[in-house]
Amino acid sequence: MRTLFAAVAVAGLAVSVAWGIASIGFLEKDLRGDYLVWTAVCWGFFALAVLLLRRVPARAVTALVLAGTALVGAAALTGPPNTSTDPARYAWDGIVQVDGTSPYAYTPDAGELRDLRPEWIFPPAADFTRDDGTIGQRCSRPDRQIHRAYDTETGDVVCTAINRPEVPTIYPPAAELYFWGVRAVVGPDAEFFPLQLTGALLVLGTTIALLVTLRRRGLDPRWAALWGWCPLVMSEGVTNSHVDLLGAVLVVAATLFVATGQRWRGGVALGAAIATKLIPVIAAPALLRRQPWKVVVASIVTFLLLYVPYVLSTGLGVLGYLPGYLTEEGYEDGSRFVFASAFVPEAVATPVVALVLLVTAVVVWRRTPPADPWLGQLVMIGVTLVAVSPRYPWYALLLVPFVALTGRWEWLAIPVALLVRQLQPGMALQKSSLAAAVLVIVLASIVRSGPGWLDRLADVVLDEGRRIRQLPGRVRELPSSVRRPRSTTAAAAER
Numbered sequence: 046m047r048t049l050f051a052a053v054a055v056a057g058l059a060v061s062v063a064w065g066i067a068s069i070g071f072l073e074k075d076l077r078g079d080y081l082v083w084t085a086v087c088w089g090f091f092a093l094a095v096l097l098l099r100r101v102p103a104r105a106v107t108a109l110v111l112a113g114t115a116l117v118g119a120a121a122l123t124g125p126p127n128t129s130t131d132p133a134r135y136a137w138d139g140i141v142q143v144d145g146t147s148p149y150a151y152t153p154d155a156g157e158l159r160d161l162r163p164e165w166i167f168p169p170a171a172d173f174t175r176d177d178g179t180i181g182q183r184c185s186r187p188d189r190q191i192h193r194a195y196d197t198e199t200g201d202v203v204c205t206a207i208n209r210p211e212v213p214t215i216y217p218p219a220a221e222l223y224f225w226g227v228r229a230v231v232g233p234d235a236e237f238f239p240l241q242l243t244g245a246l247l248v249l250g251t252t253i254a255l256l257v258t259l260r261r262r263g264l265d266p267r268w269a270a271l272w273g274w275c276p277l278v279m280s281e282g283v284t285n286s287h288v289d290l291l292g293a294v295l296v297v298a299a300t301l302f303v304a305t306g307q308r309w310r311g312g313v314a315l316g317a318a319i320a321t322k323l324i325p326v327i328a329a330p331a332l333l334r335r336q337p338w339k340v341v342v343a344s345i346v347t348f349l350l351l352y353v354p355y356v357l358s359t360g361l362g363v364l365g366y367l368p369g370y371l372t373e374e375g376y377e378d379g380s381r382f383v384f385a386s387a388f389v390p391e392a393v394a395t396p397v398v399a400l401v402l403l404v405t406a407v408v409v410w411r412r413t414p415p416a417d418p419w420l421g422q423l424v425m426i427g428v429t430l431v432a433v434s435p436r437y438p439w440y441a442l443l444l445v446p447f448v449a450l451t452g453r454w455e456w457l458a459i460p461v462a463l464l465v466r467q468l469q470p471g472m473a474l475q476k477s478s479l480a481a482a483v484l485v486i487v488l489a490s491i492v493r494s495g496p497g498w499l500d501r502l503a504d505v506v507l508d509e510g511r512r513i514r515q516l517p518g519r520v521r522e523l524p525s526s527v528r529r530p531r532s533t534t535a536a537a538a539e540r
Contacts, residue, residue, distance in 0.1 A: 138216065295315070420447075462479045
């Protein structure tokens with residue numbers, strides 16, 4: 046009966062996911078209220094299912110977690126992307142590459158690629174009569190967001206589902222190879238489903254890996270449901286098929302390799318993850334406690350090798366729109382650091398955030414056990430998400446697998462806060478939601494630590510401070526330590 050209750054809750058989550066995708070439509074300003082309610086319902090079912098899973102007999106846990114992941118994943122496949130137009134860019138980059146053209150060479154509105162444009166990405170413009178009687182052309186579709194551009198050769202109106210159609214792609218080479226691989230199999234006319242299905246398979250495969258890892262570590266396999274049933278993973282990883290999912294999977298693989306002593310392979314996986322979305326570079330500190338040079342060398346070599354074919358064909362154009370994107374998002378002047386701007390002026394937000402991330406990276410590097418890097422990854426990624434405060438919740442896909450591997454559910458408050466920022470983008474609400482997430486994490490961590498947590502924290506801080514202060518002394522003492530054995534030998538010879 047306890048298994049049945051948990052299964053019913055998971056089924057409720059799946060039904061809620063499918064209903065919202067099929068009935069609400071693409072996220073627009075006037076639908077934010079509907080999305081907020083739908084998101085709350087999905088997360089409510091998720092929380093209930095995870096709570097009920099705690100009472101399920103151990104022998105039924107693995108089957109229920111996997112079945113639930115497959116069921117909710119199937120529900121996430123019931124409609125097109127509904128919160129982002131990024132999958133259209135993914136598909137276009139893949140189509141261009143299958144044709145033999147570098148995705149960095151031309152923009153989507155380039156006349157040179159006119160013959161490659163499929164109608165499902167580039168719908169025809171609709172004629173309409175203006176107030177003065179002239180005929181104009183409008184770009185719109187009821188089921189998705191359509192952008193307007195102009196053909197670079199003819200000047201004709203180009204309607205497209207791709208955002209920023211007048212700029213080249215921003216995605217690194219591993220992501221581009223992923224796009225190419227999917228399109229090479231399905232061709233240009235298959236719409237969004239192939240990438241969504243690939244995302245669902247990645248989620249299911251990662252859930253299996255989490256179950257195996259948790260059992261081998263003697264931990265509760267129920268924690269895998271924190272990933273496999275998570276509404277964020279299903280929405281942004283499957284329905285909207287964000288490539289961040291691939292980056293997260295590769296970071297999990299890198300961490301698993303390093304934790305088992307396979308540092309060369311871990312470095313290769315980390316390099317591929319960084320070459321997927323760049324942000325996985327924040328996973329490096331937790332992997333560098335022992336023999337860091339192996340991880341560093343392997344990741345750098347992998348990253349560079351993945352870029353080679355694109356550099357040869359496009360040169361410096363491989364940077365794409367990345368520099369412009371960073372400026373557009375406000376990371377150059379500090380205006381995008383929502384959480385930091387609640388405490389410091391925007392003018393100094395960038396160096397403050399950089400300092401926070403540097404200190405966190407050093408602490409994670411020093412305190413993370415080589416064979417148990419899961420908590421270190423959770424802290425490094427979580428602190429980065431709060432400090433950088435991205436306005437896109439799918440960046441948190443990198444965090445969720447480590448929530449599962451540590452069982453620290455409270456860190457899911459961060460993706461929830463980022464979802465609030467997406468659905469209700471008022472600055473005051475953004476700051477308060479992130480502050481609330483931090484408060485939840487701090488309070489839950491104190492409860493986990495039990496009595497005496499403050500004394501233990503003070504001991505750690507004092508111990509680290511002593512180590513730092515002793516470093517200069519150790520350097521000065523080195524010559525005398527080298528001389529001591531010589532004096533002992535000389536005294537023995539004299540006797």
